[in-house]
Amino acid sequence: MDGAPGPSGTPVLELDGLSVALPKTGDRTHAIDGVSFSVGRGEIVCVVGESGSGKSVTAQAVMGLLPKGQLTLSGGSIRLEGKEVTTCTPAELRALRGARMSMIFQEPMTALNPVERVGAQIGEVLEIHTSLSAEERRNKVLDVMASVHLPDVASMIDAFPHQLSGGQRQRVMIAAALVLDPVLLIADEPTTALDVTTQAQILKLIAEMQARRGTGVLFITHDFGVVAEIAQRVVVMQHGKVVEIGTRDEIISRPKAAYTQMLIKSVPSLEPPSRTPKTSAVALAIEGLSKTYVSGGFLAGKKRVVKAAQNVSIEVRRGETVGIVGESGSGKTTVARCVARLIDPTDGEIKIGGVDVARLRESALRPHRKHVQIVFQDPYRSLNPRRTVGASIIEGPVNFGESTADATRRARDLMTLVGLQPDALERFPHQFSGGQRQRIAIARALAMEPRLLIADEAVSALDVSVQAQVLALLDDVRERFDLAVLFITHDLRVAAQICDRIAVMQNGVVVEHGPTAELFSNAQHAYTHALFAAAPGRGVKFGAGIEATT
Amino acid sequence: MAVADTTPVRPRASVLRQLLRSTSVIIGGLIVGAMVIIGALAPWLDTRDPAEVNPSVRNKLPGFTATIRDDDGNKVPVTYRFGTDSLGRDIYSRVVYGARVSLIVGLTVSLISIVIGLLIGLIAGYVRWLDGILMRFMDGLMAIPAILLAIGLVSVFRAGLFAVVVAIVVPEVPRVVRLVRSIVLSIREEPYVESAITVGTPTPLLIFRHVLPNTIAPLIVQGTFICAAAILIEAILSFLGIGIPPEIPTWGNIMAEGRTLFRVFPQNILYPGIFLAVTVLGVNMLGDGLRDVLDPKMERRG
Missing domain, CATH: 3.40.50.300 (P-loop containing nucleotide triphosphate hydrolases)
Structure with missing residues (x-):
């Protein structure tokens, strides 16, 4: 592929001024408006x-698959090999x-x-x-x-x-x-x-x-x-x-x-910036963490054992971002959920500020919960749709004895900090966009004044421009509060830009672990190589010529 | 300071307005509302004592006018709009009063089933080790037919509202439990519930604040369907003579009474039958409409 346009002749597909109208209740009149381009043979x-x-x-318009009664062709033409399809029966x-x-x-x-x-x-x-x-x-x-x-x-x-x-x-x-x-x-x-x-x-x-x-x-x-x-x-x-x-x-x-x-x-580069290694105190130490799922048994038939995580050891220092990178099923989310104690680890230690929380019972664990906060992937499900944003943010501090008035005052400050209007506390989650909701989720986590913030694919569901903003926000709060960040992602570009160190996981095992720059330039393990080789658009410099033209 | 997000905030959509836009909610609501008014205002709707027996006007056709002495001994003309039954009771009055029993049974059965079902369902969904035991027990309850249970209860206690309500509630509770349990099982995996766990919300508060509200809309819908089923089963039990005692007017009792003379005097079955059918239709339409608006799974896209 050399980027040259396709061979000449009649284009396979020609769109000319194609418009599709939205129903009248929508926030704009057209889903697409005057779209013209062609695809050559x-x-x-x-x-x-x-x-x-x-x-x-x-x-959908080209295939004639527009949802009936909602979207209607309102103008322009679609030609497939020169034949008009908008007038087809x-x-x-x-x-x-x-x-x-x-x-x-x-x-x-x-x-x-x-x-x-x-x-x-x-x-x-x-x-x-x-x-x-x-x-x-x-x-x-x-x-x-x-x-x-x-x-x-x-x-x-x-x-x-x-x-x-x-x-x-x-x-x-x-x-x-x-x-x-x-x-x-x-x-x-x-x-x-x-x-x-x-x-x-x-x-x-x-x-x-x-x-x-x-x-x-x-x-x-x-x-x-x-x-x-x-x-x-x-x-x-x-x-x-x-x-x-x-x-x-x-x-x-x-x-x-x-x-x-x-x-x-906004596209994150695959080349990690140089970073000085952090030498601050260890905020999170995971040692030999394992999680095994056993299904089946006496009534349900043959026993099946799934080792979701095996002997995982990772350290995160204050003010440091450590990434866990892997494909689906690699166990990276299992590790995150064990650290947040949303699931109980089968074996190993999770030391937060020197205290092992891996085996604590729920009542003994509660005081330690505030030190670890998590931001989830799906911004549409991580806030209770029935409660105002303010109620969601102050829920944690109030659980730990802060008065509603004090917590609300801090919530207003946090909203400003994450780049939202403080008045928005009164509103409900569905009134916000995905990026805004993710900012709110970060504010909720910060309200607990945690030592460790877990970001579980926190930017994966966001558009690239919004993703860049939320990543900048995460980096900003990490520095401001000297937070340790455990960053779970499948996206190597994001990991390259935000992580100080990266652990690569495959089938529940950490196969390689090291400083980001070192890992990207000199990967040792075959799987890490395969992962990097598969990253789309590697070796392409995005926006290399922007400065020259502006 | 992070880059501020200036995307405008979207306005809130109102559930009430959506409800008023649904034809089946409006029609169903009007029918149910009318029945409630009829039941509540029964004594003032030009009715006679529904239990009053008058041998001189037995088995009269609708519209029959008789001259009757009132309590003071004056002769007054009385029109039997729906005719009379074989004991000379006014069918119109009995049908109007019958609405009370049907609505009371429908309402109490749905309320009791939902409260009990909600409690058991929350426990089954949240306490994992109890789940299997509770649900097998519920499966067992579900296997009991309401009519058989009613016969058993009537032979132990005596026929009456209590036995009828218990007989209908017992087989309905497991359905509510299944519904609530399935909602709890999916909601407890939601990231916002997990967020609440990580900010240290105690479990009872967690259930009350984050899980329970999600069950309300489906339970309202389920409640209307239970209500319709209860009204129908009560009528069946009364018709079979194992429900409410025959001196109390219920639609089932009126129909049972008129069964023998149905060919000659169909009004005994016709009028309570129409009321029963219209009420059940109304409650079901209301439930259908509520489900379309409240249940996110039925929501239309766009």
Whole structure:
């Protein structure tokens, strides 16, 4: 991929002034407004934008899948290989879908029917659009499954989706999308739900398919790492409008629009800044921590033992941020939940300020609870929707005997500290955006004046520009309160920027542990290497040319 | 100082306004409201004593007018709007008074079932080691049919409101327990509950403050369905003669009384039947409407 535009000729897809109207009750009139761009034959065009930018609506409009009664096409044209599709009848659209254009989705588990064999689901496209016999269909399905590099296709064709891994399911989706050789493949955040190493494989597969079959790909993503990895041209969207269109290199190193520049600058670099090692007092010492889940037994049949964490030892000093990095199932969240004593560790010690809290009973533990606070991933679920923000923030201090008036006064100060209006204490969580809620969750944690703050994927659900702000806030409060921070993340870019030291976890074990810069430049363990190699957009310098153009 | 977040704060949506926009809530609410008014104002709705027997006007068709001596000995004309039964009692008065029993049974059964079910459900959902024991016990209770239980209770105690209420409550409680337990099990995993644990909120307060409010909306919905079921089962029990004693007018009793002469004098079954059907329909519509508005799982997207 060299970032050159696709070959000339009629573009596979042309959007011209496309608008989609929102229902009248919405906060704006159009989901997308006057969107124009094209996808050439064998070209990968990335549509990138933050939540609410209209990128998914654009894809739905092209496929004719706009939710009925809520979103309506209100203007512009969509041409597939020069043929207008906005005026197609539902029957004509059905004939196009699957055959000439097809789509893959973010969540491969929900996009596949759990009670139908994967071979049948791929074959369904053939059954509808072709007159092949059952035998021919099966052979064709086997071929396409082999072409997306699924292992042992002869037995996998009769497997059910739950028997496959996430990456394999997404390969099945891609096989079903490509079985009829469509000219256009729409991929709506196809790798967002996948682990980074699986993501790298799927991105490679999509690029391979596009190169081999000459398919035009409309790739929707919020992740600039993925853009850098796969795009030839990039369309940047904001609030339903196209902000900028350019080749990959233009957008990534020399963006012109102020919004694109802001986005690109917000992408955390994979190169860690140099940091001086902290020598302050140890705030948290985890020693030999293990957590084992045992299920089954006497009535439920065969006993199954899952070792979620094994012999984990990590130290966090005051004012230091230590990251735990790993893929899903690596045990990083288990460690965080053990430290917060939301689950009981099976073995090992958790020393907070010198006191081992790993085995304390709930009543003895309560005085120590205030020293450890946690900020969760999902800002929409981490605040009680029925209680005002103020009530959530002062709950902890009041539990520890502070008067409501004093606690409220401090809560007002904390709201200012995290960059929100103090008056917002009276409001309810649903009145805030995701980034604002995460700020509130941080304020609630700080209200306890903790020694250790656990951030469990605290910025993973946020848009990149908001993510940058919340990361800056976390770093600010760490320094201000001399906090020890245990930072759980799957995102290497974020980890590179915020962590002093990083522990890499795989299958419940810490495989490597060291200062961030050292780990990134000189990883020892094979898994760490694999993880870094899979990080999308490595070796690409984001916004390298911004200074030159502004 | 961190960069301030200046995104405007969104206004709050009102649940009450959503409720008033739902047709089934309005229609169901109007029907239930009308029945409550009828039951409460029964003595003032031009009714006679529903237990008054008058052999001279037995089995009259609706609209029959008779001349009757009142307590002072004066002759007054009386119109039997819904006719009379085989003992000469005024069916209109009996049906209007019957609304009282039905509504009382519906309300008490749903309230008692919900309070008991809520308590057991919270315990089952929160105290893990008790869960298995409690739930197997509930499974056992669920296997008891209300009608059989009523027959048993009536033979031990005597027929009456108490036996009827107990007979209907016992099989309903496990349904509430299952509902509450499932809500508690999912809510206790919510990050905001875990946050409350990490800020040291004691467990009883945690349940009361963060878990309990989530059960209210589903319980209101479940309560209306229990209410409708209770009204129906009470009528069945009375009709079978194992419910409220026959001298007290209930819709089931009136129908039981008119069963033998149904072919000739259908009014005995027709009018209480209509009231029963309309009331149950009204309560169910109200419940349906409430569920559409209150239950987030049924919420429409957008």
